[in-house]
Amino acid sequence: MLLTVRAMSDIAKNDAEKPATPEAPRRRSWFAILPLVAFLALGALFYFRLGAGDPNQLPSALIGRPAPQTSLPPLEGLNAAGANVPGIQSSDFNGSVTLVNVFASWCIPCAEEAPLFVQLAKDKRVRVVGINYKDAPDNARRFLGRYGNPYQAVGVDASGRTAIEWGVYGVPETFIVGKDGKIAYKLVGPLTPDNIDSIMRVQIEKALKAGA
Amino acid sequence: MIPELGHYALILALAIALVQSVVPLVGARSGDAVLMDVGTKAAFAQFLLVAFSFGCLTYSYVVSDFSVQTTFENSHTMMPMIYKVTSLWGNHEGSMLLWVLILTVFGALVAAFSSNVPASLKATVLAVQSWIAGLFYLFILITSNPFARLDPAPIQGRDLNPILQDFGLAIHPPLLYIGYVGFSISFSFAVAALIEGRIDAAWARWVRPWVLLAWIFLTLGIAMGSYWAYYTLGWGGWWYWDPVENASFMPWLAGTALLHSALVMEKREALKVWTILLAILTFSLSLIGTFIVRSGVLTSVHAFASDPARGVFILFILVLLIGGALSLYSLRASSLKQGGLFAPISREGALVLNNLLLSTACATVFVGTLYPIALEALTGAKISVGAPFFNATFAPLFVPLLLAMPFGPLLAWKRGDLKGATQRLTFAFVAAVIGFVVAFAIAGQPVVALLAIGLAAYVIVGASAEFLERTALFRGPLGVSLNRAKGLPRSTWGTMFAHLGLGVTLLGIVCESAWGVEKIGAFRPGDDIPVAGYELKFEGISMRAGPNYQEQVGTLEVFLGGRSIAVMEPSKRAFAARGMGSTQSALLSRGVTQLYVALGDSNPDGTTTIRAYYKPLVLLIWIGGLVMAFGGALSLSDRRLRVGSPKLAKNRAAAQTG
Numbered sequence: 001m002l003l004t005v006r007a008m009s010d011i012a013k014n015d016a017e018k019p020a021t022p023e024a025p026r027r028r029s030w031f032a033i034l035p036l037v038a039f040l041a042l043g044a045l046f047y048f049r050l051g052a053g054d055p056n057q058l059p060s061a062l063i064g065r066p067a068p069q070t071s072l073p074p075l076e077g078l079n080a081a082g083a084n085v086p087g088i089q090s091s092d093f094n095g096s097v098t099l100v101n102v103f104a105s106w107c108i109p110c111a112e113e114a115p116l117f118v119q120l121a122k123d124k125r126v127r128v129v130g131i132n133y134k135d136a137p138d139n140a141r142r143f144l145g146r147y148g149n150p151y152q153a154v155g156v157d158a159s160g161r162t163a164i165e166w167g168v169y170g171v172p173e174t175f176i177v178g179k180d181g182k183i184a185y186k187l188v189g190p191l192t193p194d195n196i197d198s199i200m201r202v203q204i205e206k207a208l209k210a211g212a
Numbered sequence: 213m214i215p216e217l218g219h220y221a222l223i224l225a226l227a228i229a230l231v232q233s234v235v236p237l238v239g240a241r242s243g244d245a246v247l248m249d250v251g252t253k254a255a256f257a258q259f260l261l262v263a264f265s266f267g268c269l270t271y272s273y274v275v276s277d278f279s280v281q282t283t284f285e286n287s288h289t290m291m292p293m294i295y296k297v298t299s300l301w302g303n304h305e306g307s308m309l310l311w312v313l314i315l316t317v318f319g320a321l322v323a324a325f326s327s328n329v330p331a332s333l334k335a336t337v338l339a340v341q342s343w344i345a346g347l348f349y350l351f352i353l354i355t356s357n358p359f360a361r362l363d364p365a366p367i368q369g370r371d372l373n374p375i376l377q378d379f380g381l382a383i384h385p386p387l388l389y390i391g392y393v394g395f396s397i398s399f400s401f402a403v404a405a406l407i408e409g410r411i412d413a414a415w416a417r418w419v420r421p422w423v424l425l426a427w428i429f430l431t432l433g434i435a436m437g438s439y440w441a442y443y444t445l446g447w448g449g450w451w452y453w454d455p456v457e458n459a460s461f462m463p464w465l466a467g468t469a470l471l472h473s474a475l476v477m478e479k480r481e482a483l484k485v486w487t488i489l490l491a492i493l494t495f496s497l498s499l500i501g502t503f504i505v506r507s508g509v510l511t512s513v514h515a516f517a518s519d520p521a522r523g524v525f526i527l528f529i530l531v532l533l534i535g536g537a538l539s540l541y542s543l544r545a546s547s548l549k550q551g552g553l554f555a556p557i558s559r560e561g562a563l564v565l566n567n568l569l570l571s572t573a574c575a576t577v578f579v580g581t582l583y584p585i586a587l588e589a590l591t592g593a594k595i596s597v598g599a600p601f602f603n604a605t606f607a608p609l610f611v612p613l614l615l616a617m618p619f620g621p622l623l624a625w626k627r628g629d630l631k632g633a634t635q636r637l638t639f640a641f642v643a644a645v646i647g648f649v650v651a652f653a654i655a656g657q658p659v660v661a662l663l664a665i666g667l668a669a670y671v672i673v674g675a676s677a678e679f680l681e682r683t684a685l686f687r688g689p690l691g692v693s694l695n696r697a698k699g700l701p702r703s704t705w706g707t708m709f710a711h712l713g714l715g716v717t718l719l720g721i722v723c724e725s726a727w728g729v730e731k732i733g734a735f736r737p738g739d740d741i742p743v744a745g746y747e748l749k750f751e752g753i754s755m756r757a758g759p760n761y762q763e764q765v766g767t768l769e770v771f772l773g774g775r776s777i778a779v780m781e782p783s784k785r786a787f788a789a790r791g792m793g794s795t796q797s798a799l800l801s802r803g804v805t806q807l808y809v810a811l812g813d814s815n816p817d818g819t820t821t822i823r824a825y826y827k828p829l830v831l832l833i834w835i836g837g838l839v840m841a842f843g844g845a846l847s848l849s850d851r852r853l854r855v856g857s858p859k860l861a862k863n864r865a866a867a868q869t870g
Contacts, residue, residue, distance in 0.1 A: 032545040035489060036538035038497070042582070043531050046503070049585050050523045136816045 011206045055149040063186060067093055067100075067177045068165040072155025076137050080149060086127055088155030093181045097128045097207045100175040101151070102163060104135045109190035110181035114147035116191045120200070121150035125208055133171050134160045174200070178207045215280050218268025219359040222309075222349060225261040225316070228254050229346035236335035249332050252337035255323035256338035258345060259316040268312045269358055272362045273300050273564035278815075279365030282306055282358045288371040290760035290868045297384035299372040304506060304522075305358035307385060311502070312348050314393040316605045317344065322397060322422075329418050336404035342563050344396055347529045355522045371760065372788040374794035380440035388433030388460060392498035394426025395467060399495035404538050416478035416487065418649040421848060423474060425493075427467045428844035435837030446795035446810035448730070450833060452868025453602045458581040459501030466494040469567045476563045480625060482554065486567070492541060495548075496534040497574075503530055504581075511718045556630040562620035569613040576605045614667055614718065617711055621704075622681070636681055640674035658683075661726035668722060671715030679708050706847025710840045717836025720804075723829035729827075730792070732812075742825035746807060747771040748780070753811075754822060761785040766820065770800060780823075782811040804831035 018039045063070075067090060074087035092098070101117060105111040130151040132140045137156070144154075157163055166175065169188060176185040185203040187195070215436045232254035239247025268279075273296050273859065278284040286299045286306070300306040321342045326334045352358070375381070401419045405411040437460065442450040451457065470490040476483045503526045543742040554560040580597045587593055618640055622633040646868040647669030651662045680686070682704070683696040737752035751767040765783040769776055780798035810820025 032485075033542040035493070036542050037533055039538055042500075043527065043535065044529075045582070045586055045589055046527050047524075048589055050527065135750065 022062050042086065062183045063183075064169050064182060067175070068162070070155070070162055070165070072131065072157055072162060072171070075132055075140055075154045075156050078141055078144065078149070078154060085149070085151065086153045088131065088153050090181070092127075092129075092153065095179055096127050097121045097125065097184075097204065098129060098177040099204070100129055100131060100166075100177060102131045102133050102171050102173045102175075103143075104133045104171050105139040108171045110130055111143070113172055113190040113192070114143075114144050114150070116193070116196050117150040118148045119195070120191075120204075121152075123204070126204060127152050129155070131162060131166075132156050133163050133168070134158065142184060176203055176207050178210055180210075184210065214268050214271055214275070214359065214810065215359040218265040219357065221265040221268070222265045222353060222359075225258050225265070225351040226346060226353065226379040227313075228257050228261065229342045229349060232258065232342035233339055233346055235339075237339040237407075237503045240332040240335040240339075242283060243332070245331060247711075248335035251335045251342075252323040254342070255319040255338050258342070259320035262309075262313050262316045266309055269306060269309060270297060270300060273297060275366075278362065278367070278368065278369050280358075280361050281360045284362055284369050286372050287369040288760055289509030290369065291372065291377070291397060292759060294379070294382060295377050299376070301385045302372050302376040302381075305352070305356045307389075308348070308352050308356055309358050310386065311389055311393060312345060312352065314389050315341075315345050315348065315396060318393060318397055322400075326418070330688070333404055333408060333415075336407055337400045340400035340403045340407075341396065344400070344533060347532065348588055351522075351525050351529060353409075355525050358368065369843045374785060374792050375762070376789075377794070378440065378444055380436055380444070381465070381484060384433060384436045384440055387429050387436055388619075389588035391426050391428075391430025391467075392501065393459075393500050394422060394429060395463060395491075395495040397422040397472065397475060398424070398491040399537065402491035403540060405488060406537075406540045409544060411488065411548055413478050413481045416474045419491065420471070420474045423467060423471050423494075425846055427471055428841045428848065430460070430464050430467060431837055431841045431844065434464060435834045436443050438837075439834045442830075443797050443799060443808075444795065446797055446812075448728075448797075448808050448810070448823070448827065450724075450830075453580070453597075453599050455581050456501070456505055458577050459497075459504050461721060462574050462577050462581075463494050463497040463501065464575065465488060465570050466497055470494050472563045472566050472570075474545050476560050480554065480560055481562055482800060483564070483567075484548055488545065488548070488565075489541060490571075492534070492537045496530075496537070497578075498535065499530055503527065526796075552627070553625040557623065557630050559620065559623045559625045561628070562623050565616055566620065569609050569616075573606065573609045573613075576609065577602070580605070580803060609669070613681065614671050614714070617671060617714070618677055621678040621707055621711075631735060637674055637677055639680065640670045643673035655727055658726060661722050664722040664726075665719065668719040671718060672712050674706050675711035675715060678704060693761050698779070700851035703847045706712050706843045706845075706850065707817065709843030709846060711843070713839030713843060715836070715839075716832050716839055717834075718831050720834075720836060724827050724833065727828050728825060728830075731824045732821070734815055734821050735819075736819050741824050743769070743807065743824045745772065746826065748807075748809065748824055750820070750822065753814070756783070758785065763788045764811065764814075766809075766822065768798070768809055768824075770807065780807070780809050782809045784811050804829050804835065806830050 008101050011212045021183075070088055070090045072088045074085060074170070088100075099117075099120065103114075117128060130153070132154055134157070139156075140156075144151075155162070172190050174187040174191060175183055178184040184207040187200065191200055223652060231825045232251055235254075236248050239245070239250065255600055271277075272280045272283045273287055274293070276289045276296065278287075282303055286474065287296055291299070299370045301310045312660055319338065322334070322341065323338060326337070341749045393483055398419050401415065401422075405415055427836030429485035434457075437457070439452045441452065442448065446576040470487065473483045473490055477487045505522070506526060507523055580601050581602070583597055584595050587595060618637055619630075619633050622636055623629070648662050651665040655661070679697070680816045681699060683693040685693045685697075691783045718766070724741075731741055731743050733741070735750045736751060741748040741750060747770070749769045749771065751769060753766050755766055756763050756765050761781040763785040765781050768780045768782070770778045770780055778800050783797040785794050785796060795810055796811040805826075808825040808827055810823045812823060816819050
């Protein structure tokens with residue numbers, strides 16, 4: 001593009017300083033085609049980018065890497081089936097496919113995706129665990145009470161430190177951790193009726209197969 | 213029924229556009245005046261039909277007819293009436309309808325006010341204008357029908373995106389679109405000139421008012437958008453080098469260059485080939501801007517919900533229009549006859565320098581905006597090009613531009629006298645030194661900012677050098693000066709104000725970025741927040757209900773020197789219908805300086821995050837934009853641009869006979 005600009009300025013100079021010498025027209029016509037060539041290149045670029053999917057999709061540096069060392073305390077007072085719901089330890093990830101959902105009671109999309117996680121949790125081949133991000137324990141318990149608790153374990157990340165290690169951009173986010181303890185997939189943003197089947201379930205099946 | 217009528221009117225407009233694309237062109241080729249005249253009538257018909265169609269959609273919004281899908285998705289019965297109307301263009305479909313409405317308004321204006329243009333050129337221009345309109349009608353009808361119905365009709369709408377429920381944003385799109393679309397006229401004139409293979413100084417005279425009109429609105433639109441971003445996004449920034457901002461800035465830079473090169477062409481018949489290219493590129497950049505916002509190619513805060521099918525269609529339009537125009541250019545440009553000679557130091561030379569710098573600046577923004585996509589396409593790497601790149605590349609281009617600017621109007625055509633011009637700018641140099649010293653006395657540092665203040669003072673005073681020169685102000689009796697000032701052409705006044713406005717904007721930018729103060733922290737009710745000599749006492753948070761939202765309002769009492777001067781109430785609004793929020797910053801203007809307070813999150817420990825800023829002279833940034841647009845308007849009102857227009861000619865004829 002810079003080249004084109006230089007060519008344009010040459011046209012300008014040609015115009016200004018050396019009008020109508022006998023050779024000038026031929027040179028000028030060569031420059032005159034440059035804007036067209038530059039535009040066609042740009043058009044081709046646009047065309048390929050159009051097919052390339054959502055530019056908002058951010059890559060995760062952690063995909064294919066082992067899940068970060070994680071040790072989170074349980075959410076005080078959260079019970080399920082008469083027992084305390086445990087916290088999260090890295091060692092729990094080995095041997096099964098785990099969905100790690102980062103959520104908070106103050107996050108509105110989290111409330112919207114909550115019922116969908118309850119559905120996903122019915123699939124007993126996967127463990128669903130939650131990282132409760134920068135939240136007050138009372139609010140978190142109330143949130144799970146209202147929308148249902150899909151999690152087999154809930155770790156409290158009050159400082160947000162663990163979320164940083166997991167490379168979380170914002171809540172909600174969901175990771176699929178494979179049986180080998182490596183992160184297989186990451187969903188930025190909420191689970192929705194649109195992406196639950198087309199993306200999440202497909203990725204879960206992939207992770208289940210990979211470990212088999 | 214009414215939406216269907218609107219839809220039908222749009223289809224009729226398409227049919228008429230098809231006629232108008234061909235018949236006047238045939239007329240121009242064969243010299244048939246009746247066929248050429250079809251263009252004029254068709255342009256009026258298109259305008260009436262699209263205006264009717266637009267009226268029908270407006271009606272659906274006003275009465276909250278949620279059986280129309282776009283109304284359902286973007287409106288709400290509880291919204292204030294003004295936002296019901298403006299939410300029409302707060303979405304992709306409606307904004308496209310606004311786009312073509314403005315296009316047909318311009319088409320009708322050209323049809324009405326071009327009787328001084330040769331009939332065949334006018335017919336060709338209207339035909340080209342109609343190619344653009346036809347393609348966009350097709351786009352709307354095929355991919356983005358704003359009249360699509362829902363059955364059964366929902367009872368309540370989904371509400372407009374909260375950050376769009378704001379007066380500034382309500383008028384920002386129309387201003388910007390008038391600017392974008394206005395450049396279609398110079399594009400059509402350029403293509404018509406290439407088709408006819410003939411171009412002369414008169415061409416520039418016909419085109420310049422249209423360029424000026426578009427430029428005025430684009431300037432206002434950009435300034436409005438920038439001010440909106442400043443007070444609504446809550447970060448105190450006024451320009452983010454976001455791809456969509458750049459998309460509006462590029463046509464502005466190219467359009468500014470076009471305005472100046474057309475001047476050379478009008479006066480001296482030089483720079484013809486270049487001016488034609490600029491006219492094509494300016495509108496092309498407007499179209500590319502439209503494409504970028506709607507295709508999802510780039511990540512941006514402004515992007516409409518994107519759809520690849522639409523992207524492909526717009527790309528198809530781009531290739532037809534821009535590719536077609538540039539092909540024609542590559543075939544015909546070399547056959548256009550060249551004009552007058554001039555020395556490097558001359559008015560023409562200064563305007564060439566202006567064009568070189570502005571088009572390089574435009575190319576820089578272009579590269580910075582598109583480099584991330586190109587890189588991702590080639591290597592797959594994701595990067596973003598942000599403010600550091602633009603700041604580093606822009607200053608070296610704009611400093612020489614600003615230094616040269618006051619010289620331009622002082623140089624004579626053909627061969628200028630640099631020494632004489634320098635002498636006449638003595639005032640400006642003195643002002644620069646005074647600006648530097650005053651800034652040094654007040655602020656002390658940083659040195660770069662002090663120099664920039666000097667530059668701004670030089671630009672502001674230098675802009676009036678021609679005025680001082682021609683009125684002999686301070687050098688003779690005041691009465692003579694006043695008389696001379698009255699006699700000055702409006703375009704001279706216009707140049708002065710437009711150039712002065714740029715200096716004013718620069719002054720605002722420098723002060724805000726060099727001496728702005730920012731305080732961000734978590735505060736409890738009762739806390740004092742000291743900001744640049746002001747004390748803000750945080751009194752607490754309360755809840756308030758609006759028509760379609762709930763808001764959390766923070767109250768801060770502002771003290772200066774122990775005396776209470778104002779109460780600021782920044783708020784955060786929660787809109788139930790979309791479950792989304794918006795930030796309403798509180799602004800306190802002290803002259804052109806502002807205090808700016810935005811409310812952040814409430815924290816579990818009972819504190820509230822508050823961002824408070826002191827923004828010295830910040831309002832000058834936008835006042836400068838207004839002054840520039842005012843200069844443009846003055847220049848547009850110059851009699852010279854209207855000479856030969858039908859009414860005036862008649863008046864003169866009447867005066868002569870009578």
